[in-house]
Amino acid sequence: MKVERIYLFFYGISLICARVNAFDPITTTVAVGIGATLGTIYKYFQEKCSSKWIAFNATGLDVDLEKRLFGQHIATRIISKAVNGFVNNDKPKKPLVLSLHGWTGTGKNFVSKMIAENLYKEGMHSSFVHVFTSELHFPHASQIETYKSQLQQWIKGNVTNCAQSMFIFDEMDKMQPGLIDSIKPYLDYYDRLDGVSYQKAIFIFLSNAGGEKITETALDFWKAGKNREEIKLCDLENALSLSVFNNKKSGLWRTCLIDKNLVDFFVPFLPLEYKHVVQCVLAEMEARDLEPDKGIANQVARDLIYFPKSERVFSATGCKTIISKLDYYY
Template sequence: MEAMEPIPEAPASQHKLSLVSPLRAAIRLRRKIRTLKTSRLQLDLSGRRTLDNSKSCLLRRQLSTDKSFFSSTSFESPKYFNFDTPTLERVNFSTLKRKKKRRKSRPVLYPGNGKKYLPIEHKSKAKRCLILFIGIVCFQILNAIENLDDNVLKYELDGLEKTMQREVFGQKIAIDKIMDLLKDYLATHCHNKPLVISLNGPSGVGKSHMGRILAKHFRSVMDNDFVLQYYVMHNCPKDSNITTCKKELADMISDMVTRAEIEEKIPVFIYDEIELMPLPLLDTLRGYFQLKQSNEYLNAIHLLISNVGGNEVTKFILQNASSDVLNVPQELHNIVQSSLRQHHNIWDVAEIVPFTLLEKSHIANCFLDELLREGFYPDNSNIENLAGQLKYYTIEDKQYSITGCKQVVNKVNLLHPYT
């Protein structure tokens, strides 16, 4: 048997290659894993996929070929390779989960089938006090309104209005305005200014007759001492002393307002024929219309009757007889007011009430009223005959009396047998 030949030992270079090649493979694999981990970490932070399918397959192949490398005890320690998720990645995942949880809407809770009780209302005592206060205020307001009505009823203005409509013809607008002014002023006793009413228009249209009706009415509801009718031609003629007239007028006004203030009544002063009143007397009268006076002079009614502005009224009526401008008397009021201010400033504080021309039908009513007063039988043919004897302005189909009802009394007096 042949002696076995000794096996030749491998050279030292081959042992070195057997040790170096796994080490190189491990280093190469470690670098590749590190690059993959860094790329995976970047993809996780941006919200994309961690690894592609191709890269994961390549990594598995390399791991299967190098099993001997991983079986060695030198690489079992985790200090060389650590496949755990980095702390930064864990923090990022936790924050994403919290955000997702916060975004979830809370569940809607529906009430159960149990009985529900309303909250108990605690009654406040302040509410009762408020209701009591409101009741007291309402009672005071109603009481004040009733007092106003009682003060107006004391002067019986409804009866005055009926008397005006029955005895003054063709002046419906003027009557309505006078009644509105009187009702507003007589509603209370205390005022901050006197009421000044000016009746203006041509002669014979019912201004003086209106003054007599007002004087008669207020004398009936008040004492005779609280109504003054002042006729310029009678109380202060042309040849009289102006100083004496001023003193007499001032004494009469002062005495009347003083007595009226004591008895809580409003005096009425009626001045007729104002166009004939001298200028010094107008200035004296103007002083009683000022606002800065004692209370007794502020609680008074002054009625001014004059023919000033009558020509303007006549011209306006004749120019607008065929139109409907008379339904809006504001234009006529402005024309008369401008004419009065040129005459004297006493009309600056007055309420202007224009009296218009009377038509032929109004003249017939004047004749009828006067015939009944004198005891004559109201014959229509006789009334038409008497009305036809007067002169008229003829505008188309309308006739306006030139003298108004001024000559009615004289015509009726001629019917008496002893005249």
């Protein structure tokens, strides 16, 4: 049961008690006692920064990556090893910093959700998971100094509250240049800053920047008749980090986070092929408790736009639009 539901339940009872209070002093005394008891119970169910609410499920993450993330053999391997190694290290030297890159619909947000679901009991609804979206939270270039100060205070306050906090920065390719550098000290090799340790926190950057380089490499392998599973991290990581670092449209443009090697892994998400889209549709059917129907899955996959236009190798939107398309066919 979610904390919000418990709260509403208790709140409803408290309203009833408040109405009963109007009748007589004896009932008032009973209601006050009930209220105190309910308050104690509510505090018990509140999410806390403890092993009851934060417990890493390594097997769960591996199963999710293998069975729910399609066409991403590089990302699957990196995420599994990086998160496992970090969470199981009692004394990490610095926070875990992952930068996920690739076109829309390839699984970047999905992976962030998987990590949260297998680390926090409340998953993405946990009060220890914080999501920033560039266009929503940092829209105005003229306010960048204010954003820097607010971001520093927000991270410091939340890590002070719980050392095992997670921060997800979506739309990094739309972030104001220079803004992310304001949190550089929190990602560095410091035991403590102003009495606060950031070493157990996780920072995840999501970006479309670098997508062209990733697609170019995947297309080269395809044209050479090679299997996409032959693509290795070493074929992409260095070129990807340089591409992001030198891209003026990237929130990581000329950032000291890259210059000082504070990003632990640049994780490439490959463009998805037709067969991967079909797998996504079948997985969505299963999630809805629907009978898997390959005919409908193929219809949904055929509806999408593929590129290059003549070869139709990769889906332009990955698996992002399959939910609405599946609704149409059902």
